[in-house]
Every structure is written in C-alpha cells, then in structure tokens.
Amino acid sequence: MVNMNATSPAPFGVYVHWPFCLSKCPYCDFNSHVRHGGPDEARFVRAIESEIAATAARVPDRTVSSIFFGGGTPSLMQPVSVQAILDTIAKHWRIAPDVEITLEANPTSVEAGRFRGYRTAGVNRVSLGVQALDDAVLKQLGRMHTVEEALAAVTLARSIFDRYSFDLIYTRPGQTLEAWALELSHALEHAGDHLSLYQLTIEQETPYFALHAAGKLVLPEDDLARDFYDLTQTICGDAGLPAYEISNHARQGGECRHNLVYWRGHDYAGVGPGAHGRLTLDGRRIATETERRPESWLERVETTGSGLIVDEKLSSSEMADEYLLMGLRLAEGIEPARFTAISGRELDPKRIALLHQEGAVESTADGRLRVTLSGFPVLDAVVADLAA
Numbered sequence: 228m229v230n231m232n233a234t235s236p237a238p239f240g241v242y243v244h245w246p247f248c249l250s251k252c253p254y255c256d257f258n259s260h261v262r263h264g265g266p267d268e269a270r271f272v273r274a275i276e277s278e279i280a281a282t283a284a285r286v287p288d289r290t291v292s293s294i295f296f297g298g299g300t301p302s303l304m305q306p307v308s309v310q311a312i313l314d315t316i317a318k319h320w321r322i323a324p325d326v327e328i329t330l331e332a333n334p335t336s337v338e339a340g341r342f343r344g345y346r347t348a349g350v351n352r353v354s355l356g357v358q359a360l361d362d363a364v365l366k367q368l369g370r371m372h373t374v375e376e377a378l379a380a381v382t383l384a385r386s387i388f389d390r391y392s393f394d395l396i397y398t399r400p401g402q403t404l405e406a407w408a409l410e411l412s413h414a415l416e417h418a419g420d421h422l423s424l425y426q427l428t429i430e431q432e433t434p435y436f437a438l439h440a441a442g443k444l445v446l447p448e449d450d451l452a453r454d455f456y457d458l459t460q461t462i463c464g465d466a467g468l469p470a471y472e473i474s475n476h477a478r479q480g481g482e483c484r485h486n487l488v489y490w491r492g493h494d495y496a497g498v499g500p501g502a503h504g505r506l507t508l509d510g511r512r513i514a515t516e517t518e519r520r521p522e523s524w525l526e527r528v529e530t531t532g533s534g535l536i537v538d539e540k541l542s543s544s545e546m547a548d549e550y551l552l553m554g555l556r557l558a559e560g561i562e563p564a565r566f567t568a569i570s571g572r573e574l575d576p577k578r579i580a581l582l583h584q585e586g587a588v589e590s591t592a593d594g595r596l597r598v599t600l601s602g603f604p605v606l607d608a609v610v611a612d613l614a615a
Contacts, residue, residue, distance in 0.1 A: 238292040240488040241316055243275060244499030245301040246521050249333075252369040253438075254396075256430035258501035258519050259299045266521065272308045274528040276315040278498040278517070281533040283319035286496070286506050290321040293485035294328045296350075302332035306344025313349045327390075327484045329354055334380030334393075335372045342380075342387050353384050354423070354483075355393035360410050364399060381417050392421035392483065398447050398455050399427050407455060408462060415466045420481025424459055425474050426452060453604050460600055471558050473603050490553045500524035500534065512541045543570050551610050560588075560597025578612055 247266050248259045283289075294316060296309065309330065316322070329352040330345055332338055342353070357377045359365050365373065372380075377393075384391040395414055397407050414422065427446060429439045438444035447455065460470060468476040472490060475483065488495050497504030501519035505512060516537035518524040524534040541549070547570030554561035567573050579596065582588040587602035587609050602609055 236290055238484070238488050238491070238493040239289045239320075240293040240295065240485050240493070240495035241279075241291055241320075242485075242495055242497045242499075242502055242504070243294065243296045243301075243312060244298060244497070244502040244517075245271075245296060245304055246299040246500045247303055248298070248300045249303065249371060250369060253434035254368065254427060254430070256433050257299070260521055262521075265303075268304065268308055271521070271525060272304075272311055274525050274534075275312055275498055277528050277532050278534060279312070279315050279496075280319055282496045282498060282504070282506075285508060286494070287319070289494070290323050291316060291326060292323045293326065293488055295485040296330040298331055300333055300338075301330050302338040302341060302345075306341055306348050309345055309350065310348035327352055329483065329485055331356065332380070332384075333370075333372065334377040336376055336379070339376075339380040339383050342383055346387050351388060352390040352392070352483075353388050355380055355384060355391065357381070357393040357414075358396050359399070360395070360413055367399075368396065378417060385419060390421065390481070391419050392423060393418070394423040394425065396425050396427050397459065398452050400445055402447070402455075404451075404454060404458055408458060411459065411462050415462070415468070418466075418468065420468075420478045421483060422463065422468055422476045423474060424463070424476060426455065456604050457600075469558070470600075470603075473556050473606060487557075490557050492550050492553060512546055514539050514541050514545075546570070548614050551614050555596075555598050555606065555610055555613075558597065560591065560595045563594070563596055574613055575615075578615070582609060582612065 244258065246258055246260050248261055251259060251261055294313065301309075313328065328350045330350045331354045332342075334355045334357055345353070355377070358368055358370055360374050360377070362374050381391070381393060393414075395411070397411075411424075429436050429444075429446070435444055439446070446452070463469060463476045467478055470476050471482050472486070475486070477483075494505055494507050496506065497515060497517065500517060500521045501524075502517050504515040506515060507513070514537060515535055517534035518527050518536050527534045547566055550561060550566055550569055563574050574596070579588065582602075583590075586599055587605065588596060589599050590596055598606055598609055
C-alpha cells in the first residue's frame with residue numbers, strides 16, 4: 228500500500244505511461260502498441276521503477292499530489308505491478324495525504340475484474356474508455372467491449388473507487404444531434420463527478436486518416452460540429468456537470484486534479500515509453516521526453532537508468548506560450564500578471580480588446596482572462612492571436 232504521510236505544498240504529479248493495447252483503435256494516434264503474446268510485464272515494471280528513481284534523484288524534495296497511469300491500456304497490467312510502481316513512487320518522494328491516483332481502464336469484463344486489486348494497491352480513481360453507448364458504433368471505433376459491458380464496468384467502478392470518470396466521443400460519422408442528445412442524457416444517468424467528452428478528430432498516420440482522405444469517412448461540417456458542442460454544453464450544464472476544460476466536465480470539486488497540474492503549469496514527472504514531463508531545476512523549467520518505442524525505451528533504461536531523449540531548458544517565450552496554450556483550455560482562464568512574469572512582456576491590450584468585442588474572451592472580477600463558451604470552439608485561433 229502507498230504510504231500517505233506528508234502535507235502537500237505546490238502540486239506535483241507523476242505520469243506513468245503503459246504503452247500496450249490488445250488492439251489499435253483506428254482513430255488513435257497515442258503512443259500505443261500491440262504485442263501478441265503480451266510484453267514482459269515484470270521487466271517493463273522494473274524499468275519504470277528505475278526511471279522513477281532516476282527522476283527522483285534530480286528532483287528529490289517533492290510531495291506527490293497526483294499519479295496518473297495512462298496509455299495505451301494500463302488496465303492490462305496486473306494489480307501487483309501497479310502496486311509495485313506506487314510503492315516505488317512512495318519510496319522516492321513524499322505522498323500527499325489526499326493524493327489522487329488515477330488509472331485509465333477499458334471497460335471489458337476481464338479488465339473490470341482487476342478493479343478490486345487496483346483499489347487495494349492504492350488507486351482511488353478510474354477513467355473508463357467507454358467512447359460510445361451504441362454497439363454498432365463501438366465496433367466502428369474498434370472497441371472490444373459492448374454497451375452492456377461498459378455500463379457494468381461503470382457500476383462496478385462506482386462501488387469500488389472513491390471517484391470515477393468515463394469518456395465518450397461525439398461528432399462521429401453519420402451522427403445526428405438528436406441521437407447525441409439521447410446518448411449523452413443516457414450517459415449522464417451513469418456519470419459520477421466527472422465526464423470527458425471529445426469531438427472525433429482525424430489524426431495523421433491512423434486508419435481513419437486514410438479513410439477520410441479517400442472520402443470514405445465523412446465527419447460533420449464545422450457549423451454542425453459547433454452545434455454538437457453547444458448542445459453538449461447545454462445538456463451537461465443543466466445536469467450539473469459544466470465544462471471546466473474544453474473537453475472535460477465535472478461537478479464542483481470533481482475535477483481531475485492530475486490534469487489540472489498540466490493545465491495550470493505545475494511540475495510533473497513523466498515515466499515510461501514516450502512520456503513527457505515538466506520539471507523545475509535550479510529555477511529553470513525543463514521539458515523532458517522519453518523514447519517512444521517500448522523496446523528501445525526498455526533497452527535505454529536498462530543501459531543508462533533513464534529513457535530520456537529530450538531534456539531541454541525552456542526559454543521564457545516557450546514557457547509563456549505553454550502557459551497560454553494550457554491555461555486557456557480551462558474555464559477559469561489565466562492570470563495576465565503570471566504571463567507577464569513568465570514572458571517579461573504584457574499581453575497586447577489591443578488584441579485582448581478585439582477578442583472581447585468578438586465575444587471570444589472575457590475578464591473576470593479578480594482580473595483573470597478566460598475564453599468564453601462561444602470562444603472555445605476556436606480556441607487555437609484565440610491562443611495564436613494572444614501569443615503573436
């Protein structure tokens with residue numbers, strides 16, 4: 228079990244990437260890999276433990292406020308492996324008494340059968356990749372579970388974990404607003420304090436990219452996609468789960484604290500193949516990234532103790548751009564004074580005034596700058612305008 232024995236100062240997260248899946252979904256461009264017969268789990272876990280130790284040697288005096296097992300499919304790991312990794316984190320860093328420990332899981336019956344083991348290991352929050360509440364759509368998305376299995380996994384998660392969330396994908400080919408309204412309302416009947424809702428995007432080097440380029444996969448036009456977004460905000464807001472981030476909805480206090488570490492610009496360690504991190508060393512913010520290919524990462528860690536391939540100091544301009552890009556995803560927005568402290572320059576008041584006139588941003592009573600609900604669908608353009 229994880230030893231929770233210290234008070235928590237500034238948030239510090241640990242992200243653990245498990246890169247393996249049973250199959251590759253046609254829309255997914257994450258660093259995930261299929262290994263028939265499965266990987267050597269014990270060997271990969273030992274390498275993750277080594278990388279944790281190497282990272283902690285660089286930033287030893289931290290209190291971990293959140294841990295997130297992502298992937299890939301972390302729920303393919305045995306609970307004993309998850310416990311070993313958590314014990315290693317606790318060995319090298321202090322653990323906050325109220326630490327949030329999330330594990331991403333697929334809602335198949337086999338993986339749901341490991342839930343109690345994960346809870347015993349210390350996991351107190353799960354994020355389930357449900358993706359759709361329609362069996363035909365699940366097949367199209369390459370998912371290996373049924374709607375019945377998914378809802379059974381959600382019910383089981385509710386009974387075992389302190390908190391749970393699940394994901395849905397919308398603006399799918401052929402989807403109507405009426406059908407989405409019914410599906411989302413059904414999902415909300417099973418939701419806890421958090422729900423992640425992503426518009427389907429076409430990513431390069433995926434099967435969906437090739438189908439889309441050939442005209443065999445048609446997504447809703449931009450205007451209709453905007454209608455889907457607006458409908459989603461209305462339904463979730465009425466249900467008490469407003470968006471606190473562009474694709475994430477929560478009841479007050481139900482936000483994913485680990486993701487807030489990213490979006491608010493705090494430090495986090497990234498371990499495992501292809502993991503990214505942000506660390507502050509000697510007053511400078513460092514961007515880290517590990518080798519993506521699992522076997523190459525494994526060999527690198529076993530040889531050098533770390534899988535790092537990127538370990539770079541960020542410039543003031545790069546840090547400021549990150550602060551804008553990440554912070555403006557949040558409904559709470561950013562602090563212009565913090566942007567100035569990071570970048571050494573103020574945001575252009577003329578650009579802000581123009582975005583105000585267009586209804587894309589607004590200022591709060593406490594001086595924060597945030598994107599409006601109508602501005603979120605064009606968030607990239609808003610960020611680019613402010614960063615220029």
